[in-house]
Amino acid sequence: MACDVEAEELYKEYPSGVIAVRGISFKAGRGRTCLMGPNGSGKTTTLSMIAGALRPTKGIVRVCGYDVWGDGWLTARKLIGYAPQRMPFRDRLSGFDNLVWYGLLRGLGLIEARRRARRLAEELGLEGYLGRSVASYSGGMRRRLTIAAALMGEPEVLILDEPSSGLDPKGREELWRVIEVVLKDLTIIYSSHMAVEAEAHSDYVYIFHQGRIAASGTPQDLVKKHAPKPKVLIYVGEKVPPLEVEGLKPYVVGAGVYMYSVDNPKEAIKIIADSYLARGFAVERIEIRRPGLEEVFLSVTGRKLEV
Ligand SMILES: Nc1ncnc2c1ncn2[C@@H]1O[C@H](COP(=O)(O)OP(=O)(O)OP(=O)(O)O)[C@@H](O)[C@H]1O
Ligand SMILES: [Mg+2]
Numbered sequence: 001m002a003c004d005v006e007a008e009e010l011y012k013e014y015p016s017g018v019i020a021v022r023g024i025s026f027k028a029g030r031g032r033t034c035l036m037g038p039n040g041s042g043k044t045t046t047l048s049m050i051a052g053a054l055r056p057t058k059g060i061v062r063v064c065g066y067d068v069w070g071d072g073w074l075t076a077r078k079l080i081g082y083a084p085q086r087m088p089f090r091d092r093l094s095g096f097d098n099l100v101w102y103g104l105l106r107g108l109g110l111i112e113a114r115r116r117a118r119r120l121a122e123e124l125g126l127e128g129y130l131g132r133s134v135a136s137y138s139g140g141m142r143r144r145l146t147i148a149a150a151l152m153g154e155p156e157v158l159i160l161d162e163p164s165s166g167l168d169p170k171g172r173e174e175l176w177r178v179i180e181v182v183l184k185d186l187t188i189i190y191s192s193h194m195a196v197e198a199e200a201h202s203d204y205v206y207i208f209h210q211g212r213i214a215a216s217g218t219p220q221d222l223v224k225k226h227a228p229k230p231k232v233l234i235y236v237g238e239k240v241p242p243l244e245v246e247g248l249k250p251y252v253v254g255a256g257v258y259m260y261s262v263d264n265p266k267e268a269i270k271i272i273a274d275s276y277l278a279r280g281f282a283v284e285r286i287e288i289r290r291p292g293l294e295e296v297f298l299s300v301t302g303r304k305l306e307v
Helices: 043-050 073-078 095-105 110-123 139-151 169-182 195-200 219-226 265-278 293-301
Strands: 005-013 019-028 031-036 058-063 080-083 157-160 187-192 204-209 212-217 231-235 251-254 257-261 285-289
Touching (some): 005 043, 019 043, 031 043, 043 058, 043 187, 073 080, 080 139, 095 110, 095 139, 139 157, 195 219, 195 293, 204 219, 212 219, 265 285
Parallel strands (some): 031 187, 031 204
Antiparallel strands (some): 005 019, 204 212, 231 257
16 A cells, blocks of 8 residues: 655754755655755755654645644554664664564554564565674665564555665665565655666656755656757777767767767667768777766756765
8 A cells, every 4th residue: 555745845944053955845656756866955854854753844744645743643653664764773682673672662562563573574585684683784684674664563655764875786786676576565755865776766756956856757757858968979099080970060078089969879879880980980989878867967956966
């Protein structure tokens, strides 16, 4: 089961006077919604306001129609599972005992909490590790335990703050397999500062910049709307001059490296290579550069997506 999460004009000023979130509105339904943005853009602040962990200065959050910071708070919070960047586990206890503890906090009886902990451990590939102390867990195992803990209350909405940070590529792959296979029916809202991850693993992306949403859409739509055209790069050696090809003007990247902005890179790559070959020039290498969410971020904010 899944249900919608709606945020209306969220605003957060910390007691220190820092304004972390400056009017954020969005909607997320079943599937994966990503809040993508650099350090300090307000992702964690927004996620914790949605999760019911941090009170907004202004604004409304509704989960399945229930107001998280109003009358519906108790029902809303039961529907949410929150996996913060660093879950406060009791490191000397086993993974199993930690999960059972989160179950008890969620109001489960002991027998039910144990049953659920075992089932989740199986689903998330933690069976072999449940008896070990959390202190001995790798980053990837700890992250899966965090997700298991967030799922103990059987939520419909799962909030994951930077789920893949600190994981190696294999750990990331396993994590996304779990999210996309085991948890596919939930409403998942996650944060990331990695454009490649946001593009590959999101149904919908909100681009965060300085506490505001700079753009939003499916990854494909964002790229289509905001990114520059795909490029074809040809490497021909420094003695070969840049050629204009069927009205496409070359941009000189360096000696013997020329770039063309094209609409259809698959077709263009052949036409461009053929033009050089027809003039008797050797082509050392030719490649397509497709713009992604990194370029979208640059285009909508004027800044690089630095972390
Ligand atoms: N408890 C706090 N007190 C005061 N300022 C805070 C607090 N937490 C965050 N901030 C500030 O609010 C802004 C947004 O921080 P936030 O943690 O929401 O960003 P983020 O997008 O999650 O960044 P990161 O990618 O580093 O996790 C930053 O300027 C940060 O310094
Ligand atoms: Mg954060």
